[in-house]
Amino acid sequence: METISTYIQTHGWIAQVFLIVLATATARYIAKIFFDRLGRQFEKTHNLYDDALLAAIRPPVGMAIWVVGISFAAEVVGRVSEAEIFTYVTTLREVAVLWLLIWFLLRFIRYVETHVVEQGYRKQAIDQTTVSAVGKLLRASVIITGVLLVLQAFGFSISGVLAFGGIGGIAIGFAARDMLANFFGAMMIFLDRPFSVGDWIRSPDREIEGTVEEIGWRVTRIRTFDKRPLYLPNSIFTSLAVENPSRMQNRRINETIGIRYDDFGVLEDIVSDVESMLRSHQAIDTDQTLMVNLVSFGPSSVDFFIYCFTKTTVWTEFHVIKQDVLLKIGHIIVSHNAEIAFPTQTIHIQPEPGLEPA
Numbered sequence: 535m536e537t538i539s540t541y542i543q544t545h546g547w548i549a550q551v552f553l554i555v556l557a558t559a560t561a562r563y564i565a566k567i568f569f570d571r572l573g574r575q576f577e578k579t580h581n582l583y584d585d586a587l588l589a590a591i592r593p594p595v596g597m598a599i600w601v602v603g604i605s606f607a608a609e610v611v612g613r614v615s616e617a618e619i620f621t622y623v624t625t626l627r628e629v630a631v632l633w634l635l636i637w638f639l640l641r642f643i644r645y646v647e648t649h650v651v652e653q654g655y656r657k658q659a660i661d662q663t664t665v666s667a668v669g670k671l672l673r674a675s676v677i678i679t680g681v682l683l684v685l686q687a688f689g690f691s692i693s694g695v696l697a698f699g700g701i702g703g704i705a706i707g708f709a710a711r712d713m714l715a716n717f718f719g720a721m722m723i724f725l726d727r728p729f730s731v732g733d734w735i736r737s738p739d740r741e742i743e744g745t746v747e748e749i750g751w752r753v754t755r756i757r758t759f760d761k762r763p764l765y766l767p768n769s770i771f772t773s774l775a776v777e778n779p780s781r782m783q784n785r786r787i788n789e790t791i792g793i794r795y796d797d798f799g800v801l802e803d804i805v806s807d808v809e810s811m812l813r814s815h816q817a818i819d820t821d822q823t824l825m826v827n828l829v830s831f832g833p834s835s836v837d838f839f840i841y842c843f844t845k846t847t848v849w850t851e852f853h854v855i856k857q858d859v860l861l862k863i864g865h866i867i868v869s870h871n872a873e874i875a876f877p878t879q880t881i882h883i884q885p886e887p888g889l890e891p892a
Contacts, residue, residue, distance in 0.1 A: 551607045558603025562596055569595075582649060590641035594634045601630045628687045636680035643672045666731065666749060667724035716752045719768030723749055728771070733780040740774065742766070784819055784843035785852040787859060792835025797872035801828065805838050807866045812842050815862075817855040819845045835875030 569592050576584050605627040612623060647669035729735045729746055735756070736743035744758040754771070756764040793801060809826040812818050822843040829839045840863070844855050867874060 550610045554603055554607040554610065558599060558607075561603070562599045565595055565599060582646065586642050586645040586649070589645050590638050594638040594641070597637075598631060598634045601627065601634065605630075625687060629684050632680060632683050632687065636676055639676045640673055643669055643676070670751060713752065715769035715772075716767050719770070719772055720749065720751045720754075723754070723768060723771060728776055729778050729780075733778055736777050736779065737774055738777065742774075780847075782847045784822055784845065785847055785849075787840060787842050787844065787856050789860070790829060790837050790839045791863060791867075792832055792837040792875040793867060793872050794875045795834075795836055797870070798836055800870040800872050801836055801838065804867055804870055804872060807870075808838075808840060808863055811862055811866065812840065812859070815859065817844055817846065817858075819843045832875075834878045 569588065573588055576588055605623050608623045612621070647665055650665055723729070731746050731749060733746050734744070735746060742756070742764065744756040744764055746754065747757050747763075748755040749768075751768075753765045753767055756766060758764050793804065805826050805828065809824070812824055812826065813820055818824070819842075823841060824843075825839070825841040827838060828836070830837045840859075844852055846852055846855065864874065
């Protein structure tokens with residue numbers, strides 16, 4: 535009996551470690567069943583935040599159960615072991631729990647940022663650029679706070695770290711001027727909002743044109759119309775003129791059409807019919823400027839112009855409408871027995887003096 539008692543005292547930690555690991559695995563299995571049932575309940579609703587909470591919390595909680603369980607098992611082993619690493623188990627557990635909490639918050643913010651713009655969660659649309667900016671700020675705040683808490687857990691003084699950051703910030707600022715310029719350029723984009731994710735932009739100053747895919751803290755990614763990615767430092771937008779055709783209210787039709795001089799007698803009727811056609815066209819915005827007027831006597835044609843705006847701003851729809859308008863103008867000209875002019879020259883030959891014309 536004395537031998538058995540001595541053996542238990544010497545090797546009893548093995549049973550303790552086994553029971554702790556078994557309890558940890560059991561707790562992890564129970565947590566999985568709980569989250570599965572909770573997920574089935576959440577599927578019955580269309581609430582963004584309970585879906586985000588469930589999606590964000592499952593992996594960190596599962597990992598936290600194992601971290602806590604294994605750390606307690608390590609403490610048991612540390613009682614019979616002289617290895618120095620076991621003296622850091624408590625600190626490492628605190629740090630691990632902190633990082634799991636940070637991981638949960640980052641996952642929650644990312645899920646909300648990704649899905650808050652979906653119509654299934656919201657009736658009113660939310661601007662993707664604003665959502666992205668808020669998400670980036672929240673993630674940066676969580677990460678910075680987490681790093682400070684971890685440093686404190688390791689015994690560092692937060693006030694000393696902040697003081698060092700204030701002194702070193704000057705040197706870092708000089709060394710990273712371009713990075714800071716890009717950061718503040720991103721802030722200007724988020725605040726002034728000259729364009730958003732999904733907008734079609736172009737610059738008259740440089741050969742830049744495409745659809746905005748992402749606005750980051752350092753660069754903005756644009757997808758050109760030949761499907762190539764274009765990466766622009768954000769600092770460039772502080773001095774670059776940017777056009778945003780996506781925010782147009784209308785698209786303009788501005789065309790000049792010439793008819794033959796032989797058809798000058800019906801020009802007034804043609805202009806009147808074209809104007810009537812445009813004012814009755816369902817795709818033309820009659821609240822905007824609409825003009826159809828004789829504009830010039832050209833070298834080989836009498837020219838009139840049309841100036842109007844479509845209701846749509848979609849590029850493909852605009853060209854369909856413009857085609858329809860031009861075809862109808864062509865039919866109007868033909869209906870008046872007139873023709874659209876093309877470049878011609880008329881040569882008048884004067885007979886020589888004293889000669890009778892043939």
